[in-house]
Amino acid sequence: MNQSLLANLTKLYILQGLSFAWFPIPTIVLFYQHYGLNIEQIVLLKTILSLSILLLEVPSGYIADLWGRKVCLVVGSGVWVASWLIYCTGTSFDVFAIAEILAGVAGSLISGANTALGYDTLLQLGKEQQYQVWEGKLVAIAGISEAVCGIIGAAIASINLVYPFYLQTLCLIIYFGLAITLVDPQDHRAIAQTQKLTQLKNILIDVYQRPQLRWLILLSSIFSSASFLIVWLAQDYLQQLNIPIQAFGWAWAIFHLGMSWASINSHHLQRILGIKQALLLLIIILAASYICLGSITQMWGIVFIISIYLVRGFCSPLILNAINQQISSSVRATILSLNSLVFRVTFAAIAPLVGAIASEYDLFIGLSVAGCLFFLSGGYCWWQLVRVQTF
Secondary structure (H helix, E strand, O other): OHHHHHHHHHHHHHHHHHHOOOOOHHHHHHHHHHOOOOHHHHHHHHHHHHHHHHHHHHHHHHHHHHHOHHHHHHHHHHHHHHHHHHHHHOOOHHHHHHHHHHHHHHHHHHOOHHHHHHHHHHHHOOOHHHHHHHHHHHHHHHHHHHHHHHHHHHHHHOOOOOHHHHHHHHHHHHHHHHHOOOOOOHHHHHHHOOOOOOHHHHHHHHHHOOHHHHHHHHHHHHHHHHHHHHHHHHHHHHHHOOOOHHHHHHHHHHHHHHHHHHHHOHHHHHHHHOHHHHHHHHHHHHHHHHHHHOOOOOHHHHHHHHHHHHHHHHHHHHHHHHHHOOOOHHHHHHHHHHHHHHHHHHHHHHHHHHHHHHHHOOHHHHHHHHHHHHHHHHHHHHHHHHHOOOO
């Protein structure tokens, strides 16, 4: 059994790389614009994705705790393949919206289940203290995969904007096949099978009544929203700088290699500053980068996009490790799915506003507004965490 569990860790690394093989993403804004969509409609599509994930996020996490994380990963990846097949043939906002809804269903099934399976695998092996380093490697793999695939995808997109979607779909088919070979940790399954559906409400109430966990999840949602929003706004920013399509891939690679470096070294940042000071620094850098990006219309403004990706790399292992330390294995996937749900709600609240400002007025004004929102909300969550003595 130990060999099978050890194999889980390797397979999860590979699955992480496949799930972040985002060949289309560096040029997806150009893809949308090719079919007549504006920046407000593009951000609206991503809001639809977030709302779709939101509807099933916590129920799917609970199902993962009840029936096993492997089931959710297999079913989720199958639905994910279907969503990208639609993108391969779609040409309109309505069709893309259907694809985003399916992608949201897939994301809700996978979200929480993969992280919970990894943490509980380490827990059963007696290596749970290695989780933060392991999570840092996962983020690094995601960044490297996005970087390499971004370069390839942008080069292919210069020939045809649809071709990168074919490569993405192929990677997800491989993901589906590999997910079938995963093994749920025995300890988790023994606990999960005793759960009753009626306990879901109690789990949610428990999270709400635990201020340390509640504010950690809220702060995590703010960092995640900022990281997700910049993916779409950065492409419009690069386009306004008249950067050629092929260069989008190289810019994407630089962003994600920086993120990978930061994630690998996140535990060093915590060791040097402590999590309290580290999170405050990351909030300030994140907000300042958005505001500066909204004030600069020259090529060197890309430095601030890089800094946002660095924040993304540092904060993910830090916060996920803090959240995992607050919860038990029997409800881990449920609460991690709740974490993702709160992120989707936050994104759905912020993104349409920023997108509308960017479309109706100016992209740079939208970036500045986003920076102010992230500073106020992130700073407030951090202050609450300090107030309840989380650190």
